[in-house]
Amino acid sequence: MTTILWLRRDLRLTDQAALIAAAQEGPVIPVYILDDETPKHRSMGAASRWWLHHSLAALDSSLRDQGSRLILRRGKSEAVLTALARETGAIRVHCLRHYEPWWRNAERAVGQALDLVCHDGNYLAPPGSVITGAGQPYRIYTPFWRALQERMPPPTPLPAPQGIAAPKIWPESDSLAEWKLLPEKPDWAEGFREEWRPGEAGARERLEDFLPRVAAYAIARNLPSDEGSSRLSPHLHFGEISPATIWHRVAGAEGDPTAFLKEIAWRDYAQNVILQFPDYGTRNGRTALDGLRWRTGTAADADLRAWQQGRTGYPIVDAGMRQLWTTGWMHNRVRMITASFLVKHLLIDWRLGEAWFWDCLVDADYASNSVNWQWTAGTGVDSNMFVRIMAPLSQSEKFAAGGYIRAWVPELAHLPDAAIHDPEAAGCRPDNYPAKIIGHREGRARALEALKKVQ
Template identity: 70%
Template sequence: MTDPVLVWFRRDLRLSDQAALLAACGDGPVIPVYVLDDETPKHRAMGGASRWWLHHSLAALDASLRDKGSRLILRRGKSAEVLAKLGEDTGAGRVHALRHYEPWWRNAESAVAKALDLVCHDGNYLAPPGSITSGSGDPYKIYTPFWRALKQTMPPADPAQRPRDIPAPAHWPKSDRLSDWDLLPTRPDWASAFGDEWTPGEEGARARVARFLDRADDYDATRNLPSIEGSSRLSPHLHFGEVSPGYVWHRTMDAGGSVDVFLGELGWRDYAQNVILQFPDYAAKNARDKFDALPWRGGKAASADLKAWHQGRTGYPIVDAGMRQLWTTGWMHNRVRMIAASFLIKHLLIDWREGERWFWDCLVDADYGSNATNWQWVSGTGIDSNMFVRIMAPLVQSPKFDAGDYIRQWVPELAGVKGDAIHDPEDAGERPDCYPKKIIGHREARERALQAARKAR
């Protein structure tokens, strides 16, 4: 028997359209491995909500592998050291992996390549990040020309089927037990409702794609309406690689109607990876230097406001509904994400990085590239972003996007508020005593934000 080869799983937890796994099957006996590495990312280790998802996704992947006569080896530690030791113990000299673009994973790939024959493959994006360039050969910084160029290369290659057989090694190395990793919260179990919303794993991802097909043609009309199921909710499945973007593209591209708008959202995901490839510290630094001088609020008052935002107790119903949906389900409707982010940045004048880190911990789809790019877009600090002086008005956004039922669902104190009063019960004189007053008025907040912008200029 030839020496075994390793397959290093990270955010690519599937068997179908998995180039690293397919290549490994052609090399010899395969040892699939997942390394829980909190050392290499350091302060960017996975947040709590992502860990809940990871637990269930790894369990699903192991079950799928066992159906093929294989299994998933679990190890914990620094990726490069763990894989080197596993190679030494098993005789494996080669490791196959899908290429990742977060700065810590790029560093890890360099370290692994020093100890083993690392063969990296593409497959987590529509096109390899860095491959879509302008006529001069430079990477794009602005989304619109990037998307225009990316579309010229679409559709992606047909997704590959899962391997028929996965050759097993003569002897399996030892594996950690998933339950010993303590990825699931217990005291308290703040994720108790996650299972009602999500089914992590490749089969759950494909089922979500199939459900979305029924409404993909109406995507543009419904995606901004939080009270109905208009968005695809595929983001966590895509983030963990339980389904490839190529598979999603091919399943949805002929849906008709406004499905092109949805495909553009897949393109934005690629765009975000191209951004962090150019700016690895995009989640930590303003892309526009002038905003380094913006006088963000600090101190006790700002801390109290940040806590109220975390808890969904700002007195702005649509903001509070979004923040409570986030805490309860690990996800927030896309339109409401923008409103809640804008509120933190411009109404409360709190540094966008505070919000980015909260989302990183609370979102099941917490993706380094997308999260950072979205926050810098809303804050006006990004290389391609909304203008800081364009300040979303939550009390206008809420009725505009018919968020009444959404608010009643997630803010139970307001469930009895009728009609349009739901959007601003305080102004309508229908605010229940158990629901907080607005922590700041819109006009006051707007003027404070504009004044801060003038100081930055």
């Protein structure tokens, strides 16, 4: 029996339950559908498209090594799958389950038209399955993590199949180049090419490279100048490696992996949040803050642009925003600082920041991006209060960001540590580096004043 393997954010052969199940039933038609209709305004951003191109090329090559190949089609998933099943005589579709609200709808629709079998495997535990004693899903991370740990370790990862049977005749496929996922004029992806190797082999390589640093992770992860974190996020987002594979590999490494595994669990937690609040990317978790008057108009637009371009006059913020633009990734501590700066110091709606990250991040993920933006903004179900305002200059000093700033803000590269966090206050701001677009105290006071009006 020929079956269809419907691939989305699960672009791997190892620990791929849907592939294993399909392969056991006979010939398999692996298909990736470029579907901008189903997610509507949540279709992939430019940085994610860059990643997708390379990840699909890598997957096709791995499939060919196994006697198979990747079929590419474009359109609404449900319609494409139904047409493909008709063309090929396939009667069953296997996939890994996804939790973005649009994918849940699509799975429902495909399930009505075809025999769809959904498998788990992109999370440590299936989202929605970690519940309280009263049978409710968790809203807060810490008890979620406690309960998740009771379910660990995750199942042992499944090996990649040895050979995948091909159908007698392959259906037609689009060509990847025709999809034009890569930037041309201008080609802004030079920094991406230097930093990343999308695909399953690249993910493996990142993991192996990170293993000797697991023990130091708890402290090093907070230091932007260090290579303290794994940089596995885009690989995890596109499903090039499973979290179970990571879990079992780091558990066998030297040093206590708990701090690292707690972060992998944040990814699971975020999925549990969007399962409960599907519109978390646009709606405040705390409705009490719905009336907050965000700044709008010409001055706010100019501030938003300065933030996007890394020209706010706050070196740590500017370094982060430029790292994001150049490589499609930003260090986690700096993500928090830049997000907090936009929302609190500039009093600009978190949704505009979330949208910019969505377009620019190679790891842009609906659940993780919305949950972290809302967490930082103080609007989330699991957030600090809005009144907790991060001080970017002291954060920069506390987490020794001098080297990081030098790497991303060349105008400041000549400054010593004592001056680099706040060159303006040190009296050595170069002419080609902007003055602060707002003072720290002034920004803080304005944010608190706006909050008072909704309390």
